[in-house]
Amino acid sequence: MRIALVGPAYPYKGGGARHTTELAHRLTAAGHDVVIESWHAQYPAALYPGRQTIDVPEGALFPGTRHRLAWYRPDGWWRVGRALSREVDLVVVTVLSPVQVPPYLTLLAGASRDAETVALCHNVLPHERGRIDTLLMRSLLARVDAVLTHSPEQQELARELRPGAIASVRLAELPPHLPDTPPPSAVEPRGVRHRLLFFGIVRPYKGVDVLLRALAAGPPQVSLTVAGEFWGGSEELRALAAELGVGERVRWHEGYVPAAQLAALFADADAAVLPYRSATATQNVWLAQEHGLPVIATRAGTIPGHVTEGADGLLCEPGDPADLARAITDFYRSGEPERLRAGVRPVDPGPYWKRYLTALLPN
Known part of the structure; x- marks a missing residue:
């Protein structure tokens, strides 16, 4: 299957970027043709206090990574969507914050209905949320073909925001995607x-x-x-x-x-x-x-x-x-x-990732 993952990757830092990258590696190892559509500029500085990027990668980079998205270029959101509609069978948008919803809705509109779409929700709603967050996420979840959540509570929340399509709200525990560190x-x-x-x-x-x-x-x-x-x-x-x-x-x-x-x-x-x-x-x-x-x-x-x-x-x-x-x-x-x-033992990531890919991909 040809798959596009839309989300952060290096030089962005933190768990979201590591997850997107590790997911791309795992899907490729499973035989899929994968590209990451990442950000050139992800958030306005006012919305993210602190530095957004790092200088040194914290894991193996994914070679098929493009940085064509910027929060200040809505025309670029549309163009990337149109390109993906001709290139891939599945578009997965990685949702870390409702701030991403307008770019994602524009990108998905550009993609039309030619590719299947999944919203991969690290959080369906923020821990500290406002009213607009609920409205934005309800709009996004209504637009995609399926939703992937990471806990039973998040699955139930997504189903509340997506009434009438609860069967398409899937659940898989977030698998390990740890940074490369010295032993x-x-x-x-x-x-x-x-x-x-x-x-x-x-x-x-x-x-x-x-x-x-x-x-x-x-x-x-x-x-x-x-x-x-x-x-x-x-x-x-x-x-x-x-x-x-x-x-x-x-x-x-x-x-x-x-x-x-x-x-x-x-x-x-x-x-x-x-x-x-x-x-x-x-x-x-x-x-x-x-x-x-x-x-x-x-x-x-x-x-x-x-x-x-x-x-x-x-x-x-x-x-x-x-x-x-x-x-x-x-x-x-x-x-x-x-x-x-x-009594401490390191986690074995293999079983977690196997279940995760099964939940993410169409049956």
């Missing part, structure tokens, strides 16, 4: 450090404020590293840490963390903490496990399916600082960090 053995372990790690973009739904409150209520010798880009700045969280009396116990590592720095970052922690209030899917459990770290996480989205409680991590309730403090206290009981670390 964990490249960094010598140093025993229990009494340091936890939060890693990733810092946004309200990620619950870093909950983690700070739990840190204040938990064992006083435990410290925390918060590493990643801050959506809207770190001032409020820094002020909260000072108010809670844990300001000296928090190390702030602001900005995007390149893949080459991940091994050292994870090696400096006893466990990764995912204090999410809500979630669809995340790579961070698998990323921690790839680096030999157990995980302390909330029962949000698909996270509980990746953590075997008491074997390679601990779980707690979302939005509950007291329960997270309880999990941190339990983690630091004598011998527990070592025992849980010994």
Whole structure:
């Protein structure tokens, strides 16, 4: 089958670009003829605080990648759609934000109905959403032939936005697409450090404020590293840490963390903490496990399916600082960090990708 994946790829950074690229590689390995239609300019700077691109690839680049789309060139959206209508049998638009809906609707209008279309939704709606987001996503989901979602909750949400066509809303768990990093053995372990790690973009739904409150209520010798880009700045969280009396116990590592720095970052922690209030899917459990770290996480989205409680991590309730403090206290009981670390195993991506391609492609 001839397939076009419309979405971010290098030099764009983060999980969305890695997923698009890995999906292209997997489809090609399965015998399909694949092209990535990526962006020359994806978002206006005002809509994405921070740097959008990276200088060094974090995985194998896909040779069939074109960068013909720009947010400020609607005529280009149409022209790419017209070209794809003559080139491919299937167009997959990768939805990371409702901001992408106008370009995608224009591209799909250009493609007419000659190719089958799928909306691959990393999030059907944003975690912090506005009314216009629902209207935009309802328009896009009504236009495509099928929708692929990554959790049962997201599948149900897409079905609510696409009444009368619920059978075409498919479900497949987001498969592993981790960055290429140095092997964990490249960094010598140093025993229990009494340091936890939060890693990733810092946004309200990620619950870093909950983690700070739990840190204040938990064992006083435990410290925390918060590493990643801050959506809207770190001032409020820094002020909260000072108010809670844990300001000296928090190390702030602001900005995007390149893949080459991940091994050292994870090696400096006893466990990764995912204090999410809500979630669809995340790579961070698998990323921690790839680096030999157990995980302390909330029962949000698909996270509980990746953590075997008491074997390679601990779980707690979302939005509950007291329960997270309880999990941190339990983690630091004598011998527990070592025992849980010994139970960590890297994920096998093969079965996940096999199920994913089956759900994505037409029957």
